[in-house]
Every structure is written in structure tokens, then in C-alpha cells.
Amino acid sequence: MKLKVVFLVILSLLISLNVNALSEDQLDTEKEQAKQELRQLKKDIESLQKNLKSKQRQQSKAVTQLRNAEKQIATATKILRSTNRQLIKKEQELRKLRRQQKNLDENKAEQKKALAAQIKSAFVSGRQEYLKLLLNQEDPEALGRMLVYYDYMNKARTQKVAKLQQTLIDLENIDKAIQQEIIDLNILKKSKEEETNRLKRLKDKRKKLVDALAKEIKxxxxxxxxxxxxxxxxxxxxxxxxxxxxxxxxxxxxxxxxxxxxxxxxxxxxxxxxxxxxxxxxxxxxxxxxxxxxxxxxxxxxxxxxxxxxxxxxxxxxxxxxxxxxxxxxxxxxxxxxxxxxxxxxxxxxxxxxxxxxxxxxxxxxxxxxxxxxxxxxxxxxxx
Missing domain, CATH: 2.70.70.10 (Glucose Permease (Domain IIA))
Incomplete structure (x- = not known):
């Protein structure tokens, strides 16, 4: 009975593996077929477009020039759209960096203040207390506790110094990143201005061509x-x-x-x-x-x-x-x-x-x- 159960389990696993393998193969076949369909469709449409272009060459000069101008406008419009998207993204990144810079500046001020207070406290009271502690050898337990306390205070001060140093490094990196973002933004703004002017020139040219075409079919x-x-x-x-x-x-x-x-x-x-x-x-x-x-x-x-x-x-x-x-x-x-x-x-x-x-x-x-x-x-x- 047990052998039968084991056999059935193994058989079901083998069937499952086989079905999975078949479904994966089928998926790959469908993907390849979809690619072939796309290639065939593109090939047929390209052939169709060649025939159209052949006919378009027989059209009037005004129609041909209009087609070229409008396709140039389409290209310029897409470039301008892409530039605008990049500008929005860069401005968002710059705002994010400036928020980080503000937070780091606040952290730096707090860390400096805390460290200064700790150093001042240690300087004023630390030396006298430490000398008294060394001279007072009568209570070993008290001596041990005080040494541990001073060691802890020194470590805490060292950690504060390290944290402040890291904040200063982060601030420097943020400052550099902000400067780079500003440079990138200025480049994009210049590019946008140039593309906007180009688009305007193309539209002016198109208007003249439309007027010329209107005269042809008056x-x-x-x-x-x-x-x-x-x-x-x-x-x-x-x-x-x-x-x-x-x-x-x-x-x-x-x-x-x-x-x-x-x-x-x-x-x-x-x-x-x-x-x-x-x-x-x-x-x-x-x-x-x-x-x-x-x-x-x-x-x-x-x-x-x-x-x-x-x-x-x-x-x-x-x-x-x-x-x-x-x-x-x-x-x-x-x-x-x-x-x-x-x-x-x-x-x-x-x-x-x-x-x-x-x-x-x-x-x-x-x-x-x-x-x-x-x-x-x-x-x-x-x-x-």
C-alpha cells in the first residue's frame, strides 16, 4: 500500500514537472511568434509607406515642403516635451537636496552646541575631579566607578565628534550635488529656450507654406x-x-x-x-x-x-x-x-x-x- 502511494506521488510530480516544462515552452513559442508578427507588420507597413512616399514625390512642391516642415515640428515638439520632463525632474531633485541640506545644517548646529557644552563641562570640572579621584586612594570601589564614568564620558565625546565630522562630510557632498544640479538645470533651460525658438521658426515657416498651398487651391x-x-x-x-x-x-x-x-x-x-x-x-x-x-x-x-x-x-x-x-x-x-x-x-x-x-x-x-x-x-x- 505504501509503495502504491509513493509511486502515485512520484508520478504526479513528474506529470507536474512535464506540464510546467510544456507551459514554459509554449510561452517561449508564443513570445517568438508575437515577435515575428510584429516584424511582419512593420515590414508590410514600411513597404506601404515607401509606396506612399513614391506618390508624394509626385505632389506639388508646396505639399512636399509642408510635409517636411510638419514632421520637423513633430520632432521639435517631442524634444521639447522630453526637455520639459527632465526640467521638472531636475527641479524636484534640487528641492529634495535643499531639504536634506537644511536638515543637515540643523543637525550640525545641534551637534556643535551639544559637543561644546560637553567639552566646557569636562574642562571646568573634569580636571579637578579627576585629580581628587587619583589622590583619594582610600575607597577602591568608588575609584573604579569614577574611572568607568570618565571612560564613558570620553567615548560619548568621541562619538559626538565623529558624528559631527560625518555631518560635515554629508553637507559637503550635498553642496557639490546641488551645484551640479544647478549646472544641469541651466543647461536644460538653455536647451529648452533654443528648442522653443526653433519650434517658433518652424511654425512661421509652416504658416507661409500653408498660405502658399491655399493659393494653389483657391x-x-x-x-x-x-x-x-x-x-x-x-x-x-x-x-x-x-x-x-x-x-x-x-x-x-x-x-x-x-x-x-x-x-x-x-x-x-x-x-x-x-x-x-x-x-x-x-x-x-x-x-x-x-x-x-x-x-x-x-x-x-x-x-x-x-x-x-x-x-x-x-x-x-x-x-x-x-x-x-x-x-x-x-x-x-x-x-x-x-x-x-x-x-x-x-x-x-x-x-x-x-x-x-x-x-x-x-x-x-x-x-x-x-x-x-x-x-x-x-x-x-x-x-x-
Whole structure:
């Protein structure tokens, strides 16, 4: 009976070890497969972008210059954002160091005061008491107790001196650290000033290019033609992205948006300045909405998904496309800067860009679309 029990225990342990080994192998396989999926997706999107760039070379000089200027603005904006974050961090570190310096200064003053009092007491009474003690040899027990007491007092004084020395060393180190933080802060402030000025120059250049482009498409016919080309290029892009996604059997399937009608978060703050289906030009209606917002405001993903496009597109500027699965996609255009890359997964409410006016827009805002199986639909009823 005992042998049977032992055998069953050993067998269950072996099975458990085997299952663990299999689950670890399966996990490694899934990780490798996910990496391959990402590589394939990036490869397909890069190929798609090359085709787009080839088409863009055929565009007017003004459009090409506008694209370059807006991408430079995006880069400068990201650098400035990073510099601001570093500045905040450095200022926090400096405040922390100054608090430590203040505490150490207070400790130093207290330690000096205590040590001075002890030294003074020992100097005034110690010598006379110690001489009396040596001369009074009649009570050995009293002599022993007094020697122990004086030894303890000397040790206590030595410890106070050592503690004060350490405080002075700590203060010196803090002073050096503060000086270095001040130097770093000044470098960052100068960098911020330079980047701010650069951004202003780029925006001034962009405005001139937008004005030049507006002159090119001044007539209604030219405007309609421009809008039709923009819509056609966006549709071609979406079709190409869908084709690329269909080739990949993703290990992390997405659940789409079907069950989220009336539950989605707005992608940014602001008022709707263009409604879905509103007339852009004769015979051409808007496939999305525009939310008027302040430049630099966060643009957030409306739901969990994967980034399948993040680049500049004629008429839509810096554009992000998120695949939510089951044929659902969300599009975010006119951005000032993009913070995500193709293949990255994002959560609902996660910042993916900042509001801008790229794509030649005259005022800041976010262009937003929802699509299913490549076709646009009214997003208004899907928001909370």
C-alpha cells in the first residue's frame, strides 16, 4: 500500500514537472511568434509607406515642403516635451537636496552646541575631579566607578565628534550635488529656450507654406479636386493596411468595438467643429469629425488596440491608425506630434499624440474617424 502511494506521488510530480516544462515552452513559442508578427507588420507597413512616399514625390512642391516642415515640428515638439520632463525632474531633485541640506545644517548646529557644552563641562570640572579621584586612594570601589564614568564620558565625546565630522562630510557632498544640479538645470533651460525658438521658426515657416498651398487651391474646383485626392489616398492607405493585417494570424486577437456603442471615451477635450457627413465641397461629405482643441492637448486612444500606422498623410497631416480587431479601426489626424510606433499596443485613454494643425489646417483640432471593414461610420453615438 505504501509503495502504491509513493509511486502515485512520484508520478504526479513528474506529470507536474512535464506540464510546467510544456507551459514554459509554449510561452517561449508564443513570445517568438508575437515577435515575428510584429516584424511582419512593420515590414508590410514600411513597404506601404515607401509606396506612399513614391506618390508624394509626385505632389506639388508646396505639399512636399509642408510635409517636411510638419514632421520637423513633430520632432521639435517631442524634444521639447522630453526637455520639459527632465526640467521638472531636475527641479524636484534640487528641492529634495535643499531639504536634506537644511536638515543637515540643523543637525550640525545641534551637534556643535551639544559637543561644546560637553567639552566646557569636562574642562571646568573634569580636571579637578579627576585629580581628587587619583589622590583619594582610600575607597577602591568608588575609584573604579569614577574611572568607568570618565571612560564613558570620553567615548560619548568621541562619538559626538565623529558624528559631527560625518555631518560635515554629508553637507559637503550635498553642496557639490546641488551645484551640479544647478549646472544641469541651466543647461536644460538653455536647451529648452533654443528648442522653443526653433519650434517658433518652424511654425512661421509652416504658416507661409500653408498660405502658399491655399493659393494653389483657391478655386472651388481645385479645392474639390484636392479633397477628393486626399480622401482617395486615405482609402488606399486603409485598404493596404487591412490587406497587411489579413496576412498575419495574430496570437493576441483583438475583440473589436461592437459591444462598446455608447461607451467609448472621447479622444480629446473640445467641441465638435465638423460633424460626420457635413459637406466639405459640392458632392463630397466628411467621413469623420473634427474636435476643436488647444494645440498640445493629449490625444488618447478610444480603446485597446495596436498601432498600424503612424506617419504623415496628405490632407490629414500626422496620422495615427489603431486596429481594434474584428474589422474595427480608429483614425486620429491633424496631430502636432506622434508618440507611438507601428506594432505597439495601446490601452483606452492612453496618450498617442498631441493636438495640432498638421496637414495644412488653419486652426488646431483633432480629425477623428471610426471605420468597420474599411468603411467609415458616424462615431458620435459611440461616445459616452
Amino acid at each position: 478655386s472651388k474646383t481645385a479645392k474639390l479636386s484636392e479633397l477628393q485626392v486626399n480622401a482617395k489616398e486615405l482609402q488606399e492607405l486603409i485598404d493596404s493596411v487591412r490587406e497587411a493585417l489579413d496576412k498575419i494570424d495574430f496570437t493576441q486577437p483583438l475583440n473589436g468595438l461592437r459591444s462598446l456603442r455608447g461607451k467609448l471615451r472621447w479622444p480629446t477635450s473640445g467641441k465638435t467643429t465638423r460633424r460626420y457627413g457635413s459637406e466639405l465641397a459640392e458632392g463630397l461629405k466628411s467621413n469623420g469629425i473634427v474636435i476643436g482643441s488647444s494645440e498640445g492637448n493629449a490625444v488618447n486612444a478610444v480603446h485597446h488596440g495596436r498601432i498600424v500606422y503612424a506617419d504623415w498623410l496628405r490632407g490629414f497631416g500626422l496620422l495615427v491608425i489603431i486596429d481594434h480587431g474584428k474589422g474595427y479601426m480608429s483614425l486620429y489626424g491633424y496631430n502636432q506630434a506622434l508618440y507611438k510606433q507601428v506594432g505597439e499596443y495601446v490601452e483606452a485613454g492612453e496618450a498617442i499624440a498631441t493636438v495640432g494643425q498638421s496637414g495644412g489646417q488653419q486652426s488646431p483640432g483633432l480629425y477623428f474617424e471610426l471605420r468597420h471593414q474599411g468603411k467609415p461610420f458616424n462615431p458620435r453615438r459611440w461616445f459616452r
